[in-house]
Amino acid sequence: MKLLIIEDNVELAESIYEFLDKENYQIDIAHNFANAEKLIIQNEFDCVLVDLMLPDGTGLDIVKILKKLQPKSGIIIITAKDTLDDKISGLDLGADDYLTKPFHLAELNARIKSVLRRRIYDGEDEIKLDCLTINTKLREVKVNATPIELTRREYDILIFLISNKERVITKESIVEHIWGDNINAFDNFDFVYTHIKNLRKKITDAGGKDNIQSVYGIGYKFIIE
Amino acid sequence: MKLINKISNYFLFSAALILIVFAVFLFFIIENTIKGEMDEQLINIYKKVVRQLSSGKEVGLSPFVEIEYKADKIFQSGFSDVNLKTDEDNDDEYYRQYSGIENINGNNVFITVRISMIEKDEMFYSIFLITIGSLILIVLIIFLINKYISQKVFKDFYATLEKLENFSVSENKDLQLSKSDINEFSKLNEVVEKLSHKARGEYRSLKKFTEETNHEIQTPVAIVKSKLEMLLQSNNLKEKELNSVKTAIGNLNKLERINKSILLLNKLDHHKLFENSQINLSEEIKNILSNYSEAISEKKISLKISIDENINIIANHSLINILINNLIVNSIKHNVNNGEIEINLKAKTLNISNTGLPLKRSPEEMFEEFHKDNPATESAGLGLAIARKICNLYHYKISYKTEDKRHHFNLEFQ
Numbered sequence: 001m002k003l004l005i006i007e008d009n010v011e012l013a014e015s016i017y018e019f020l021d022k023e024n025y026q027i028d029i030a031h032n033f034a035n036a037e038k039l040i041i042q043n044e045f046d047c048v049l050v051d052l053m054l055p056d057g058t059g060l061d062i063v064k065i066l067k068k069l070q071p072k073s074g075i076i077i078i079t080a081k082d083t084l085d086d087k088i089s090g091l092d093l094g095a096d097d098y099l100t101k102p103f104h105l106a107e108l109n110a111r112i113k114s115v116l117r118r119r120i121y122d123g124e125d126e127i128k129l130d131c132l133t134i135n136t137k138l139r140e141v142k143v144n145a146t147p148i149e150l151t152r153r154e155y156d157i158l159i160f161l162i163s164n165k166e167r168v169i170t171k172e173s174i175v176e177h178i179w180g181d182n183i184n185a186f187d188n189f190d191f192v193y194t195h196i197k198n199l200r201k202k203i204t205d206a207g208g209k210d211n212i213q214s215v216y217g218i219g220y221k222f223i224i225e
Numbered sequence: 226m227k228l229i230n231k232i233s234n235y236f237l238f239s240a241a242l243i244l245i246v247f248a249v250f251l252f253f254i255i256e257n258t259i260k261g262e263m264d265e266q267l268i269n270i271y272k273k274v275v276r277q278l279s280s281g282k283e284v285g286l287s288p289f290v291e292i293e294y295k296a297d298k299i300f301q302s303g304f305s306d307v308n309l310k311t312d313e314d315n316d317d318e319y320y321r322q323y324s325g326i327e328n329i330n331g332n333n334v335f336i337t338v339r340i341s342m343i344e345k346d347e348m349f350y351s352i353f354l355i356t357i358g359s360l361i362l363i364v365l366i367i368f369l370i371n372k373y374i375s376q377k378v379f380k381d382f383y384a385t386l387e388k389l390e391n392f393s394v395s396e397n398k399d400l401q402l403s404k405s406d407i408n409e410f411s412k413l414n415e416v417v418e419k420l421s422h423k424a425r426g427e428y429r430s431l432k433k434f435t436e437e438t439n440h441e442i443q444t445p446v447a448i449v450k451s452k453l454e455m456l457l458q459s460n461n462l463k464e465k466e467l468n469s470v471k472t473a474i475g476n477l478n479k480l481e482r483i484n485k486s487i488l489l490l491n492k493l494d495h496h497k498l499f500e501n502s503q504i505n506l507s508e509e510i511k512n513i514l515s516n517y518s519e520a521i522s523e524k525k526i527s528l529k530i531s532i533d534e535n536i537n538i539i540a541n542h543s544l545i546n547i548l549i550n551n552l553i554v555n556s557i558k559h560n561v562n563n564g565e566i567e568i569n570l571k572a573k574t575l576n577i578s579n580t581g582l583p584l585k586r587s588p589e590e591m592f593e594e595f596h597k598d599n600p601a602t603e604s605a606g607l608g609l610a611i612a613r614k615i616c617n618l619y620h621y622k623i624s625y626k627t628e629d630k631r632h633h634f635n636l637e638f639q
Contacts, residue, residue, distance in 0.1 A: 182516065
């Protein structure tokens with residue numbers, strides 16, 4: 001997978017790079033519009049992260065160029081502006097997803113995977129991990145060929161954890177991933193535990209391995225042995 | 226009290242005072258003049274009588290001329306007022322008289338001449354009537370003039386007042402006041418216009434400052450957050466350190482949410498145009514509620530819902546989502562364990578009521594920014610302020626009241 005990160009802030013770009021490095025992507029970084037344009041002309045990318053505010057141009061123009069030159073590539077917009085203004089214009093131009101700064105890297109990672117699945121595998125992607133087989137199009141989960149019935153929440157949490165496998169994921173980022181900005185409604189995130197418990201039980205009951213590891217009181221980690 | 230009435234009151238008061246003083250003077254002056262004139266006449270008559278008597282004629286016309294012959298009393302001649310009874314109707318009649326003793330043909334004759342006099346009471350009464358009459362006339366005239374003045378002269382003033390009342394510094398144009406041909410009012414308008422311009426300018430720069438600050442904060446927050454997340458993935462950290470990192474990320478998230486709320490408030494203040502579409506309110510409310518099933522069951526809150534189907538409004542979807550979200554989150558957040566939430570959507574009126582602790586602060590402050598009834602809560606107290614701003618934008622009516630120990634929010638979509 002070839003990724004391009006267009007982000008004018010060097011440190012943020014570096015963090016994203018570091019975080020995504022584990023995923024075995026080939027990653028290029030551009031800190032300004034001119035560089036980004038050059039890279040896009042010279043290379044093919046599977047997914048491009050575009051910051052809307054660049055010192056020498058706007059990310060929306062990058063989206064236009066991409067749509068023309070590499071219509072197959074996935075586009076995720078990153079911006080400091082909020083959802084109300086640029087979301088529509090960005091998505092209208094054909095971006096696949098939209099993230100407002102500051103975001104969780106785990107969230108970005110999950111979004112990239114989801115975009116790649118939709119774009120590259122046309123949504124037919126089957127994720128295979130240990131004993132689990134997940135059809136993301138049909139939202140079906142099988143443990144060693146035995147289908148298991150998951151609730152919407154359990155499924156979403158499982159996908160989020162798998163997208164960020166081998167990483168510590170805080171309960172808060174799980175809640176934010178699923179409930180978005182409405183995290184305010186919750187006094188605590190203990191209910192995540194209930195969903196995880198049920199999820200684990202369903203997998204182990206079907207004869208699967210328990211890959212979800214609790215990390216102290218912080219969160220969870222999907223491990224592959 | 227209206228300014229014009231205040232002035233009129235002073236005017237009326239002084240007019241009454243002047244009139245009373247004037248009436249008293251008038252009374253005395255008239256009385257004196259009449260008396261002087263009468264006395265002169267009495268002397269003339271007296272002299273005539275003496276002349277007639279001297280020429281040997283009989284004179285007498287009671288009660289106007291009375292002669293007493295063979296008077297031997299010693300009498301100092303002079304004027305006096307008397308009160309005589311008339312024969313016919315026994316009424317008192319007032320007279321002014323002059324009496325004197327004259328030696329006529331060797332006899333002492335006592336002569337009294339009289340003229341009937343206007344009664345003092347009558348005169349006083351007349352003057353009083355005239356004074357009261359004038360006062361009534363003055364009041365009437367002032368009333369008519371006032372009416373005219375408040376309509377014509379104060380027209381510009383009231384126009385200015387009305388515009389001022391509807392003015393807000395967040396509006397996108399200065400106050401435009403009409404010209405007045407009265408110096409004071411045109412000066413007032415001029416000063417007010419300048420003031421509104423200045424206030425708006427300062428408000429704008431303050432807004433811009435807040436907005437810039439909020440934007441500027443976002444990138445460093447994003448970097449800190451990403452670095453902390455990287456730290457979380459490090460395999461060398463012990464539980465205690467991991468917990469610190471988690472807490473740091475949690476608080477950074479809080480900062481981020483406050484920041485986003487302020488940005489949204491700013492945006493709503495700018496009255497910019499948001500893209501509208503048709504929204505099925507009924508579905509929207511149900512969707513939002515289903516999002517919070519965990520939060521609701523966590524507190525063992527029982528939910529009573531009565532939602533009319535297919536209530537549609539036209540507005541910006543994101544904003545309506547935020548509006549309803551904030552109200553519902555509010556009713557969950559500030560609820561008690563085993564509490565209740567009731568949601569009714571009838572026609573275009575949404576009622577959300579919930580059990581909860583009684584308010585410590587006044588209900589009027591409910592929709593203010595950074596309003597926190599319980600300072601210990603984690604939220605910044607911006608949710609309802611945002612809800613109100615969104616309502617203002619679409620001219621929806623939102624209100625709050627406490628009834629039966631419950632918090633009631635009422636929202637009328639138009």
